[in-house]
Amino acid sequence: GFAHLDTHRELRNGYPEVIYCAGKTTDQVAAIVKRMLELDYSNILATRANSDVARALQALTPNVEYSTTARIAVINRKPLPQPAGTIAVVTGGTSDMPVAEEAAITAEIMGNNVKRIYDVGVAGLHRLLSHLDEIMSANVVIAVAGMEGALASVVGGLVDKPVIAVPTSVGYGANFHGLAALLSMLNSCASGVAVVNIDNGFGAGYMASMINHM
Amino acid sequence: GFAHLDTHRELRNGYPEVIYCAGKTTDQVAAIVKRMLELDYSNILATRANSDVARALQALTPNVEYSTTARIAVINRKPLPQPAGTIAVVTGGTSDMPVAEEAAITAEIMGNNVKRIYDVGVAGLHRLLSHLDEIMSANVVIAVAGMEGALASVVGGLVDKPVIAVPTSVGYGANFHGLAALLSMLNSCASGVAVVNIDNGFGAGYMASMINHM
Amino acid sequence: GFAHLDTHRELRNGYPEVIYCAGKTTDQVAAIVKRMLELDYSNILATRANSDVARALQALTPNVEYSTTARIAVINRKPLPQPAGTIAVVTGGTSDMPVAEEAAITAEIMGNNVKRIYDVGVAGLHRLLSHLDEIMSANVVIAVAGMEGALASVVGGLVDKPVIAVPTSVGYGANFHGLAALLSMLNSCASGVAVVNIDNGFGAGYMASMINHM
Amino acid sequence: GFAHLDTHRELRNGYPEVIYCAGKTTDQVAAIVKRMLELDYSNILATRANSDVARALQALTPNVEYSTTARIAVINRKPLPQPAGTIAVVTGGTSDMPVAEEAAITAEIMGNNVKRIYDVGVAGLHRLLSHLDEIMSANVVIAVAGMEGALASVVGGLVDKPVIAVPTSVGYGANFHGLAALLSMLNSCASGVAVVNIDNGFGAGYMASMINHM
Amino acid sequence: GFAHLDTHRELRNGYPEVIYCAGKTTDQVAAIVKRMLELDYSNILATRANSDVARALQALTPNVEYSTTARIAVINRKPLPQPAGTIAVVTGGTSDMPVAEEAAITAEIMGNNVKRIYDVGVAGLHRLLSHLDEIMSANVVIAVAGMEGALASVVGGLVDKPVIAVPTSVGYGANFHGLAALLSMLNSCASGVAVVNIDNGFGAGYMASMINHM
Amino acid sequence: GFAHLDTHRELRNGYPEVIYCAGKTTDQVAAIVKRMLELDYSNILATRANSDVARALQALTPNVEYSTTARIAVINRKPLPQPAGTIAVVTGGTSDMPVAEEAAITAEIMGNNVKRIYDVGVAGLHRLLSHLDEIMSANVVIAVAGMEGALASVVGGLVDKPVIAVPTSVGYGANFHGLAALLSMLNSCASGVAVVNIDNGFGAGYMASMINHM
Amino acid sequence: GFAHLDTHRELRNGYPEVIYCAGKTTDQVAAIVKRMLELDYSNILATRANSDVARALQALTPNVEYSTTARIAVINRKPLPQPAGTIAVVTGGTSDMPVAEEAAITAEIMGNNVKRIYDVGVAGLHRLLSHLDEIMSANVVIAVAGMEGALASVVGGLVDKPVIAVPTSVGYGANFHGLAALLSMLNSCASGVAVVNIDNGFGAGYMASMINHM
Amino acid sequence: GFAHLDTHRELRNGYPEVIYCAGKTTDQVAAIVKRMLELDYSNILATRANSDVARALQALTPNVEYSTTARIAVINRKPLPQPAGTIAVVTGGTSDMPVAEEAAITAEIMGNNVKRIYDVGVAGLHRLLSHLDEIMSANVVIAVAGMEGALASVVGGLVDKPVIAVPTSVGYGANFHGLAALLSMLNSCASGVAVVNIDNGFGAGYMASMINHM
């Protein structure tokens, strides 16, 4: 009885049911998913799910896809119709992959064609420029970067589509767990950039999908 | 020679030329606009422009509309085609109006139909709920709020359209010049909310217009 | 001899003897409780007690009730007369339960009727609104929320009873371990809201009980 | 049309209509009050009102009482029935008086008997102790202090009534505009202390009145 | 060869040789002490020494006294002449003991008579007042407190001897690892209070000894 | 009636009566001093007094000495016996003089021989070293520095007397109004350094005098 | 007598005598320069000098060149031999010019050929790329940028010469007076970037000159 | 395919290929190095490499040198020509060695003669002064210090060569994980000091090498 489920849910095509697992016990997550399955929910997303949670969910149903990198479990996937436009997910480095995958998988489950372009940070601009066509042909760009987060500004200056910027906690010292990238992205001198919380890949994927479906 | 103008500019329909006046002398702003007028730019936006700047621009050309509240001057306005969808600009209080107007005027100059719904903060929820139809019928919502910035979360939870959240520096004490609202909006438990800088009405209007034109 | 007990204690009906266990060794806590038992104290509350401490206390006396969720041990409970009014404990999410339970159990041991309403955060306002009668009929409301802590403002705007707001450290990134919810609650645009420390369920339960007994 | 007034207002005995003047132009405040007077509101409170605002209100109606210290204007005062209990407003120093008066006047307009005890900070404990009887006989205590804000803890440890702590921005250097007192009060080792925003005398007076009327 | 020892050391009666062990490997600490012993140093103090370090030192020489609480090892103690005055070490709570003991042992090894008065925090002022004679008869007072650190102000207001204030990291939430107590102590409204780093018992003991020997 | 004076004051030789003028109106300061003069107080110190306050005090009595640099007014000076030891006040730069003079004048009024050594910051170490004899012959050293505040560590490492460190708000950018120097001084790797609030020359002079009179 | 001049100065070819005017009175600056002129110093640099200071210096000697933008006065310029390499000073925007000019003039007075490339921020990458040859042919690059400071990373990634990054306080909101750009530059993912204080054009010009003369 | 390698790399004599291992899995690091070996890269530097990573690399090739202290693995070292000048690496304490070694090894692999001078912090100035000749004869100085980071200012004031300052996270309490040393170094009153991120030994070694090769 601890969690409130939306049992009279209206038709909300394309919106996943989402469980944020951090701060919940494995038992609590399993109980919530169990109830959702009884109510016949599809496209359930469990974010920040560790492998214990994944195993507990797999014990409930075979319909669980788990990404170790993204720490996401997708339960009862039912493919949704996809709009023509694509969402590009761009990262500064390899270490930003967990957050980028959280964004990409969220967008995919919501019915989007996702293009991943990883490790193209601004320290070697040629890497970014060599992918410019792919990035510019997307409908929405998700820019994921830690350290100084300059990627968002450079991408925002190059494309004329909405950019969702995701600061990550990758870095050390004066990075202060993602604060440097967050402030950097909020102060972007490029127009057309909006920001979500540090490491919030889910939020970025969700927002990008909303925009891509307009 | 101090500022770089984009003289070979390609056709970028709907994107205004923007001058951020804070930190520039009145003479510098006037020189930039003079050069733009010689190059026959239209839809020039001078943000954070005080009345001195406005007067200097009016001395250059009669085609200046100045908003004291928004501190924006629009020069050489050329109306642009508008998409069907509207952008709703919602504020928590009366004191958030300067930022909200910066957003609304930016969106209007970029060719959007804007609906203003001001002073509907969450301390009196009935005010917000009585405008729910208008808000829900918009294509994009800009939520402008200071103090604790809860408006963005409540709006984000009610509508299923993208919400651009703008924290304002309205408040005092532990508000720390908008930090409270900023952190609040970044941590929104509602999905579909992305954030721009404190008091950045321009950025919100620009982003909302991009989305509304998709 | 390391801890000062109040051996000449006057009659303070309804005030529990409280030991804050964090930063004390299990041996220190046990020694303090042992001495309290010799002095025949009742309604002793050990907060932030881990299961080691709970076991050590159970070795001293059978009269120990331990809540794993709230990390509270109640020793020698002696029920106290209850006033007519109730205290409502409301949370934004399931992850706020440890703090909410600390508040609820503290209020109960001090002689209060407690109504728990959990997982009714503002991202889905209908959940909160569907419990409005229960909340409005309470004498005092304890609003427990992490992330952006908007619950306190929304509740404060709906009820005309004192609201004790408890920010929790639930969240990540720009949440900064509860800072976002704390600042949000301190800046609440609703009147009739006062705030205790991040995760301080005990303090909220104590304050609410004081008010409910007036 | 910029501000939303509650024209169908139900009977809310004892709750003042409040206008927070900071960030509003004098014209905006006057327009709001003019409309309230037409709707026959009484006990209107304009907080953070400078002398310009006061003069503008006095031009609308003779029924304006203005406190220079508290920067509060009370319009159309209609005395309300008072409960038996009193509210004590205690300050650490003389410089805390503006905030203390904001609290005291707010409580008075809401129908409370207020006892002012100023300049009794903990650096000279005898000053506080010599007023202990008055403080302990109050129903609720508002503790207003800047600098290190220790007053709240000491008062909280002495009385067994609810203490509303108001940090003020009095101080300099590592005070960081009231942050030191705010953190101090939030971390109070005394039980029964809850905190409002830095310099928020209004909020403290409102909360204390709510409690005193229970 | 990694550490610089002062081999030509002049006579510095009463100043201990100090090794700060945090951030050094056990081998490094042992090597430094070995060299000191060869040079016949006495009154060596190893602070922040865990039990591994203690064991490694005991393997070098039998003349090691180790305090588990204070995490200090004293090597080759040679009692020093003591001045008449005493140093009082006062704490707010039991959890402040590790820091207080670091201060007390440091002062003792430097030739001082130390009086320990623990768990007399301001939440129960009678505890402090009942020890006032002892505190007032000291030559220097070390006030050790976490949470809101109000103890330093209250003690500073009562005694007219120098007070060395030591904020501790005891607390949680808005305590921010001792920041609340630190700011509180720096802003003390009492005169005659100076502050050392959070948890810096050693520094306080050293400073107090210097003053006591004047 | 707003300020509590200590009318039964016992003999406290050498302790000045101090009024902190910031945040008080000129009238309030004058009223307090008027009452003190009626009670025949001597050695009254008004700190943070601007020239308006100085003039108001000079209108009350001819016995006012005012320092424009230190913003201190000394009223009714009665020279006190001086101990043999001196207090050295050392600054990093010329811009630290207001704070240094506040310290020096405070120490002088409390009966101390003060030696001023200004503009000897560590960027040119020879300046400091050329004054080493004077500094080392003092009984207590007050080290006043802004920017990075390294002076306190260097002085603390050279002398074996207590050092009272005063960070100043001199600097810009990442100095954050004195925070850099404050943190620097609190983390001093030299022993025998204790710190007062940013710009708190008064507190340093008071503490140094207490130590010098032991 | 308040400021320490280096009267026995050895030959330090190329190092200017510098006076940091902020926090000094005009009279103090004039007195220092007067003494320097008597000692026949050349290449004196007065930084952060307002026009009052400039006039006071011009009253002392005709050999004063004053830059209103850079707030620098150069006194008694004696041209120095220049190395072959140039220093490029690059800015993100027009508003960064005061800091950039402080850097450029400092470098020039120390005997360097300086190339100014202003308003080439990353929001329009083509502006930067169109100047790449000039930038890459420099020996050292000074990158001056406010807002998110991404310029330093992009430049650092393109050139293989040392980059001195200067964050400026240009921006608003979550810029926090230059903190965003500072953190961004410290966390640069490009190698070969070192950072000076916010707005410290002087320090950057000095460092770049040192490197250019190697 | 997750990491972008620069396969067409031009000749960049002296620049190491660098992998920042933190936040990458051991498998990812090994895969990147494997690909580099296939492309016949030399002088590969893996920083922040734990012993697991080291072992995985040693399984790929025998040409791995691993420093436990510096957490650096050097793969396929090919000695480079060295310029005449040396780089001095100076530390405040023994605990700064990991960062200092990261800097030293980076500089060595890039073809520099490195002189290590460790544990010469300013608390005992004679230690630093006794090494002055060695320091002053270097071409570039890297100053590595935690706690209050005063070393950078003192070294910067003594030498007239570029100083690269590296704050370390050594310290506790108000050190805030290196923030104190970082702010201290950024505010250095000595000219010719530029700063890299907290604990960024690699960045300092790289920058120093660039300068030394000019």
Ligand SMILES: Nc1ncnc2c1ncn2[C@@H]1O[C@H](COP(=O)(O)O)[C@@H](O)[C@H]1O
């Ligand atoms: N109010 C504003 N807030 C943030 N960015 C702005 C604002 N107004 C203009 N800008 C941005 O600043 C750029 C122009 O800056 P500048 O080159 O300094 O004139 C525009 O292209 C916008 O992206």
Ligand SMILES: Nc1ncnc2c1ncn2[C@@H]1O[C@H](COP(=O)(O)O)[C@@H](O)[C@H]1O
């Ligand atoms: N969870 C808690 N959070 C904050 N304060 C607490 C908590 N539990 C107990 N306290 C306070 O801590 C005091 C006991 O502290 P101690 O003497 O150290 O055990 C009680 O009087 C309470 O005021």
Ligand SMILES: Nc1ncnc2c1ncn2[C@@H]1O[C@H](COP(=O)(O)O)[C@@H](O)[C@H]1O
């Ligand atoms: N001094 C104050 N500090 C904090 N909140 C206030 C203050 N004065 C009024 N308020 C709140 O602000 C609301 C009025 O805001 P507004 O509609 O913008 O005038 C009132 O309902 C109060 O809750």
Ligand SMILES: Nc1ncnc2c1ncn2[C@@H]1O[C@H](COP(=O)(O)O)[C@@H](O)[C@H]1O
């Ligand atoms: N604009 C500036 N920013 C930072 N440091 C400066 C600046 N101008 C001068 N300085 C430094 O300040 C010193 C002079 O300080 P002062 O003796 O107080 O005039 C010079 O040696 C420089 O190192």
Ligand SMILES: [Mg+2]
């Ligand atoms: Mg763009």
Ligand SMILES: [Mg+2]
């Ligand atoms: Mg939504």
Ligand SMILES: [Mg+2]
């Ligand atoms: Mg309410």
Ligand SMILES: [Mg+2]
């Ligand atoms: Mg206790």
Ligand SMILES: [Mg+2]
């Ligand atoms: Mg005292």
Ligand SMILES: [Mg+2]
């Ligand atoms: Mg100087």
Ligand SMILES: [Mg+2]
């Ligand atoms: Mg010393």
Ligand SMILES: [Mg+2]
């Ligand atoms: Mg480079």
